[in-house]
Amino acid sequence: MRAISGLWRWRHNPLRRGTDLAEAWVALLALLLILVVAPVLGSLVGTVAQDVLQRSVREQAHSRHLVTATVVRKLDRSPLEADPETSSGRDVRSRVFADWTAPDGTRRHGAAMAELKSPHRGDHFTIWTDPHGRMVARPLDSATATTHAVLAGLGTALLVVGLVEGCRRLIVWRMVRRRYARWDQAWDRAGPDWGRTGTGC
Numbered sequence: 001m002r003a004i005s006g007l008w009r010w011r012h013n014p015l016r017r018g019t020d021l022a023e024a025w026v027a028l029l030a031l032l033l034i035l036v037v038a039p040v041l042g043s044l045v046g047t048v049a050q051d052v053l054q055r056s057v058r059e060q061a062h063s064r065h066l067v068t069a070t071v072v073r074k075l076d077r078s079p080l081e082a083d084p085e086t087s088s089g090r091d092v093r094s095r096v097f098a099d100w101t102a103p104d105g106t107r108r109h110g111a112a113m114a115e116l117k118s119p120h121r122g123d124h125f126t127i128w129t130d131p132h133g134r135m136v137a138r139p140l141d142s143a144t145a146t147t148h149a150v151l152a153g154l155g156t157a158l159l160v161v162g163l164v165e166g167c168r169r170l171i172v173w174r175m176v177r178r179r180y181a182r183w184d185q186a187w188d189r190a191g192p193d194w195g196r197t198g199t200g201c
Helices: 002-010 018-063 142-190
Strands: 065-074 094-101 107-114 124-129
Touching (some): 018 142, 065 107
Antiparallel strands (some): 065 094, 065 124, 094 107
């Protein structure tokens, strides 16, 4: 709004300098870029990110399997670990040695984190594996993917706003510097006795 009011104010003002009008046009252009280009680019980036992430969600849902593992023994260290997507932060996860059957039918065993407070031999818990039974992270869910896509779009829009505003400030700074340089040249041309011109001294 300041850009529009600035253009209107300088339109018929006899004190208007060329740089004043140029500054107002630069501000108006920056405003239009912020209001039009930033949302469009943010929307495009968010849409592309959503497509890529939803494709990843489908691939992970197809390639990752939830299998039941059986505790063989509890391992020495039992660190507190919270899965930020499923736990409240107070759930205790125990480190155990377990056996499980892979989706392809092979028997597997190894160390795993069990969501059991006090695991005993024979206790069951679930883990995510690939088709060959290797443990993998929980698959990405659709809601999380959408959240990441929205954040990518918002981040892009904010980045564009920052770039436009930074460019506007740089352009105005250079215009002001050029204006001051012209003033210095005008003072130099006036000479040291500019105040006494025409006084007969």
